[in-house]
Amino acid sequence: MGDQGAALSLQALTYLVVGLSFALYIGIAFWSRALNTGYFYIAGRGVSPLANGMATAADWMSAASFISIAGLIAFLGYDGSVYLMGWTGGYVLLALLLAPYLRKFGKFTVPEFIGERYYSKTARIVAVICLIFISFTYVAGQMRGVGIVFSRFLEVDVTIGLLIGMGVVFVYAVLGGMKGITYTQVAQYCVLIFAYTVPAIFIAIQLTGNPIPQLAFGSEVLGTGTALLDKLDDIVTSLGFTQYTSGTKSRIDVFCITLALMVGTAGLPHVIVRFFTVPKVRDARLSAGYALLFIAILYTTAPAVGSMARYNLINTMQPGEVGAVDGSLAVEEQPEWMHTWQQTGLLKFEDKNGDGRIQYYNDRNEEFAAKAAVYGWKGNELSVDRDIMVLANPEIAGLPNWVIALVAAGGIAAALSTAAGLLLVISAAVSHDLIKGVFVPAISEKQELLAGRVAAAFAIVIAGYLGFDPPGWVAQVVAFAFGLAAASLFPAILMGIFFKRINKQGAIAGMLTGLIFTYGYIEFFKGLFLKWAGSPWGENVAEQWLFGISPEGIGVIGMSLNFAVAITVSHFTAPPPEHIQHMVENLRVPREMDESHV
Amino acid sequence: MLAMVKERLCKEPLFCARHTGSIFGRLADMNAENRMAYWRANLRLVALCLTIWFICSYGFGLLLVEQLNQFRIGGFQLGFWFAQQGSIYIFVALIFFYAWRMNRIDRQFDVHED
Numbered sequence: 001m002g003d004q005g006a007a008l009s010l011q012a013l014t015y016l017v018v019g020l021s022f023a024l025y026i027g028i029a030f031w032s033r034a035l036n037t038g039y040f041y042i043a044g045r046g047v048s049p050l051a052n053g054m055a056t057a058a059d060w061m062s063a064a065s066f067i068s069i070a071g072l073i074a075f076l077g078y079d080g081s082v083y084l085m086g087w088t089g090g091y092v093l094l095a096l097l098l099a100p101y102l103r104k105f106g107k108f109t110v111p112e113f114i115g116e117r118y119y120s121k122t123a124r125i126v127a128v129i130c131l132i133f134i135s136f137t138y139v140a141g142q143m144r145g146v147g148i149v150f151s152r153f154l155e156v157d158v159t160i161g162l163l164i165g166m167g168v169v170f171v172y173a174v175l176g177g178m179k180g181i182t183y184t185q186v187a188q189y190c191v192l193i194f195a196y197t198v199p200a201i202f203i204a205i206q207l208t209g210n211p212i213p214q215l216a217f218g219s220e221v222l223g224t225g226t227a228l229l230d231k232l233d234d235i236v237t238s239l240g241f242t243q244y245t246s247g248t249k250s251r252i253d254v255f256c257i258t259l260a261l262m263v264g265t266a267g268l269p270h271v272i273v274r275f276f277t278v279p280k281v282r283d284a285r286l287s288a289g290y291a292l293l294f295i296a297i298l299y300t301t302a303p304a305v306g307s308m309a310r311y312n313l314i315n316t317m318q319p320g321e322v323g324a325v326d327g328s329l330a331v332e333e334q335p336e337w338m339h340t341w342q343q344t345g346l347l348k349f350e351d352k353n354g355d356g357r358i359q360y361y362n363d364r365n366e367e368f369a370a371k372a373a374v375y376g377w378k379g380n381e382l383s384v385d386r387d388i389m390v391l392a393n394p395e396i397a398g399l400p401n402w403v404i405a406l407v408a409a410g411g412i413a414a415a416l417s418t419a420a421g422l423l424l425v426i427s428a429a430v431s432h433d434l435i436k437g438v439f440v441p442a443i444s445e446k447q448e449l450l451a452g453r454v455a456a457a458f459a460i461v462i463a464g465y466l467g468f469d470p471p472g473w474v475a476q477v478v479a480f481a482f483g484l485a486a487a488s489l490f491p492a493i494l495m496g497i498f499f500k501r502i503n504k505q506g507a508i509a510g511m512l513t514g515l516i517f518t519y520g521y522i523e524f525f526k527g528l529f530l531k532w533a534g535s536p537w538g539e540n541v542a543e544q545w546l547f548g549i550s551p552e553g554i555g556v557i558g559m560s561l562n563f564a565v566a567i568t569v570s571h572f573t574a575p576p577p578e579h580i581q582h583m584v585e586n587l588r589v590p591r592e593m594d595e596s597h598v
Numbered sequence: 599m600l601a602m603v604k605e606r607l608c609k610e611p612l613f614c615a616r617h618t619g620s621i622f623g624r625l626a627d628m629n630a631e632n633r634m635a636y637w638r639a640n641l642r643l644v645a646l647c648l649t650i651w652f653i654c655s656y657g658f659g660l661l662l663v664e665q666l667n668q669f670r671i672g673g674f675q676l677g678f679w680f681a682q683q684g685s686i687y688i689f690v691a692l693i694f695f696y697a698w699r700m701n702r703i704d705r706q707f708d709v710h711e712d
Contacts, residue, residue, distance in 0.1 A: 073682075078663075081681035085655045088686045092651045095693045096644050100700075214683060218673040227673025245667070245678045254660055280711045282704070285697035292693055296686050303682040588637055589709045 014153045014405040021191055021409045022168055025416070028187055029172030029180040037449050040177030041108040041428050047182050047277040053290025055185035056274045058192065058417035060265075060291070061298060062138065063145025066192060066414035069299075071389035073306030074313075077236075077244035080306065082254055086261025088292060088299050093266040095288030099275040101497045101587045103284035108276065109425070110269045110489065111433040117496040118507040119580055121438050126511050128429045130488045131269045135422045136466065137481040138270075139459075142419040143467020146412055148387075151344070153408035165416060166464040173420045173427075174456045178277060181420045188413040193297055195410025199394045199403050200301050203308050206397060213304035221311075232311050238322050239314065239361040240368025244307065250542065256553030264482030264555055267490030270421040273428070281590040309389045312396050317360040317382060323375045328357040337395035346385035347392075353378040419463065427456035480522050483551075487514030487558025495566055500584045502566055505573045510566030518558035522551045636707040643703065647696050655685040 034040040047055070065087070073080035105113050111131060115124025143162055150161025172180045197213070204216035208228060221228050232244045242248055265271065274291075275284045316335065320327035331351060341347035349358050353376055360382040363369050391411065394403045431452035436443050443451070488511045495502040495510075525540040538544050540551070549557065575581075658666060663677030671679060704710035 078678055078681060081659060081678075084682055085659055085685050088689050089651065089655050092647070092689050092692055096647055096696055215672070218671070218679070220673065229673055229675070229678070245675055247663075251660070255656065258656070258660065282697070282701055282711060285693075285700055289690065289693035289697055292690050296690050300683055300686055585633065588640070589633060590704055591709050591711050 010401045010404060011153075011155060013401050014408050017402070017405040017409045018154065018412060021187075021413060024187055025168060025184045026171050028183045029176040032176050032179045032183050034175070034177030034179045034449075037108075037432075037445050037452070039179045040449055040452050041276075041424075041432060042273070043177075043179040043182045043277040045277060045279055047279075049278055049283040049287035050290055051182065051186050052274060052278050052283075052287040054189040054294055055182045055277075056271065056287070056291035057294035057298075058185040058189035058413070059274055059421040060268075060271055060418070061192065061295060061414055062418035063142050063149075063411060063415035065298065065302075066196065066411050067145060067148075067390050068387050070302040070305040070309065070393075071386035073303050074310040074389050075386055077242065077310075078247040079249050079254075080303070081247075082249075082258045082261065084299055084303060086258045087265055088295060089258070090262040090265025091288055091292040091295070093262060094271070094275075095285060095292075098266060098272060098493055098497070099284045099288050100281045100590070102272060102493070103275050103278065104281050104587050104590060106276075108432050109428050110272055110493070111429055112437065114489075114492055114496065114507070115433070115437065117580065117583070118492075118502075118504045119577065120504045120508065123492075123504060123508050123511070124433055124437060126508060126515075127489065127492070128433050130484060130511070130515065131429050132426060134268065134481045134485050134489075135270060135426050136459075136462070139419050139422040139426075139463040140466035142415045142422070143463050145415040146419075147467055149391075149408055149411040149415070153405070162464055162467055165412070165419075166460050169416055169420050169423065170457065170460050173423050173460070174453050177452070178424055181424055182277060184420070185417045188417040189294060191413040192410040192417075193294070195406040195413070196298055196305075196390075197301055199397070199399055199407060200305050200308075202399050202403065203312070203393065203397045204304065207308055207311065213301045213308075217304040217307045228311065229307060232307055235314050235318070236310070239318065240365040240372070241362045244310070250548055252548050253542070253545075253550050253553055256549045256556045258553075260486050260553045260555035260559075261482055263486040263490050263559055264484075267485035267488075267493070269429075269485075269489065270418075270425045272493075273425055274421070305390065305393065309393050309396070312393075313384065313389075314360070316396065317358060323371075326357075328359050330357050332356075334358075335396075337392055340395070341388055341392055344388075346388045347383070349382045352381050358382055423456050423459045423463065426459045427452050430455040430459075480519070480551075483518045483522065483555030483558060484515065486555035487518040487562055491559055491562040491566065495563070497584065497587055499567070499570075500581050501575055502570045503573055503576045506566040506568075506570030509569045510562040513565045514558040514562030517561055518555055521546070521554045521558075525551045632707060636703065636709060639703050639707070640700070643696065643699055647692050651689065651692055654680065654688040659685045 034043075038044050069080075069083060069087075072083060102110075102113060105116075107113065107116070111124045111127035114127040115121060143165065146165035147158040147162045150156055150164065151158045154161065156164075172184050176184070200213040201211050204213045205211050207221055208216040208219040209222050210216040210219045217228050219228060220226060221231050224231065226234075229245055236242070236244050247254070275287060278284050278287050317329050318327060319329060338347060338349075342349070351358070353359070355376065358381050359372070359377045361368065361372055361377065361380055363372065363380040391407060394407055431448055431454075435451050436448050491514060492507050492511050495507065523536070524538045525536050525545070542548055542550070545551075546554070546557070658677065659681035663681060666677035666680065667675040669676040674683075701710070
């Protein structure tokens with residue numbers, strides 16, 4: 001076994017593992033073809049809560065979760081907690097406030113709910129616009145993720161990588177619809193979680209002797225008698241970085257970012273729609289629990305990976321005493337992984353002071369920079385892209401090749417599963433909400449199914465194009481997508497269930513206010529679509545922000561405005577018709593109380 | 599435990615009506631009342647869960663993090679642990695708790711699915 005492993009090159013092994021995973025996904029797609037619209041949109045409502053939990057986890061955890069989050073935490077330390085809490089806490093809102101009621105509603109899409117609850121095609125169209133924007137933003141990022149993994153691990157051109165990824169998604173999303181996507185996502189969850197935890201366990205054992213990463217990063221580093229996090233605090237501060245376990249962001253901003261991420265998560269259409277696929281209301285509740293459990297396995301491992309990766313990185317760069325002549329890593333002693341990652345451009349170094357060694361420190365910390373100047377250092381010489389921390393981690397820790405191949409397959413699984421879920425809600429919004437719901441209500445079921453497939457195919461092509469040639473703003477728009485979901489869809493759905501008195505006028509005014517305010521604020525400080533008109537107009541610094549809230553957290557204010565406007569407008573206009581109030585009452589109970597039960 | 603449930607059931611208008619015999623005329627009203635009581639029970643449970651949700655994440659993980667960091671569990675400062683681990687565990691437990699409690703409330707008010 002060991003000999004065979006050595007005989008297979010890393011590249012061949014990666015092809016093998018990734019190829020096998022693709023074969024598995026396509027096999028599942030053939031097995032679970034969708035034959036009618038019910039299967040295409042919501043898998044015939046026959047998905048078990050456990051399977052739906054896994055599928056939701058894969059749907060939600062994107063290339064960003066898999067590749068980026070541990071790296072974010074590695075470099076942000078405590079400040080990175082907003083992403084951990086923000087992207088998990090939203091499920092509590094989803095499970096308690098939305099999922100069971102939307103399942104009771106029992107239709108196919110999120111805009112459909114908004115359209116019926118607010119008895120308005122306009123409301124439905126506004127919801128479709130929000131949905132399409134949010135989903136395309138996301139999908140562009142996923143396709144890019146597929147491209148990066150392909151180009152690094154399979155050493156093919158990013159474009160070819162993208163085309164292969166698009167082809168695979170095309171087969172199972174267009175053919176299988178929601179049913180195909182559900183069961184491939186279950187498989188993809190297994191691949192990605194295995195790929196994420198195996199290297200984490202190896203590294204945890206290497207560093208601390210404790211195999212459970214969640215406990216390991218609270219354990220002592222082997223042979224030192226000091227806890228990992230304390231040691232990490234020591235070494236990062238000795239190089240002028242901020243202490244790992246404490247933060248630098250302002251309270252109100254951290255508070256708003258966390259809340260915007262949570263509410264945004266609960267308002268994401270491709271996540272919500274997963275809860276339409278289970279048989280019963282109580283399954284929707286339970287399924288949300290499973291979903292978060294499966295997500296938590298990755299999200300509690302990520303901070304462990306982050307801290308251990310940061311520790312390993314700094315130990316590699318600074319093997320000796322800080323400031324000693326031979327303290328920093330010598331250029332010719334660079335480990336192999338530094339060479340490979342330099343080729344991708346994600347890792348760069350430049351020997352600024354020409355001493356043949358690499359100095360890695362925080363040159364933006366003035367106090368420390370002064371000290372560094374005494375050592376003869378002329379600025380930080382290494383820049384590491386946060387995104388490589390997970391991908392390079394197995395190499396940094398010197399793990400066997402099959403682990404590295406597995407990580408590649410895991411990254412692709414994470415990207416494909418999310419992309420497929422997003423493409424499906426886009427196609428459903430087009431075929432079911434726009435074509436069937438608004439423009440051509442007379443369309444037959446067969447034609448609608450065909451329209452859904454064509455829309456999915458088109459969406460894949462657009463997504464591929466966005467991933468191939470990402471507009472400069474893709475990374476920035478992620479914050480926008482969350483803010484938009486938090487400020488538009490979430491309040492409209494929540495009020496639709498919990499406030500009977502909210503009417504059509506209120507809901508539309510509220511959604512538009514939340515949308516326009518949130519978009520305007522982000523455009524003002526970050527610049528999105530109006531760059532030709534000179535945006536961003538404001539300097540993106542804390543002193544300029546409204547109440548000190550960054551564009552990432554502004555969705556919270558947009559959401560509050562949405563609530564306030566909707567309630568005020570509804571108060572001054574006619575209440576919703578009787579049958580709508582009756583519908584809301586029915587949403588609130590899992591089963592009707594009827595005479596036979598008295 | 600069972601006695602408590604029975605007592606609780608008898609307080610609900612629908613079940614008490616069983617003993618009165620003349621329920622059909624008032625059926626609609628009672629249904630509405632039962633519905634209201636069910637909804638209130640649901641809202642109480644949601645409020646409880648969201649309070650815990652808020653305290654564990656925003657409270658322990660963000661607002662009180664420095665005070666809690668003076669305590670330690672293993673190699674973690676407590677506030678840091680809540681922000682990066684504890685809050686997530688509590689979120690998971692909360693959803694399962696809610697699902698379990700809601701199933702019981704559904705049965706209690708006779709609105710459970712078959």
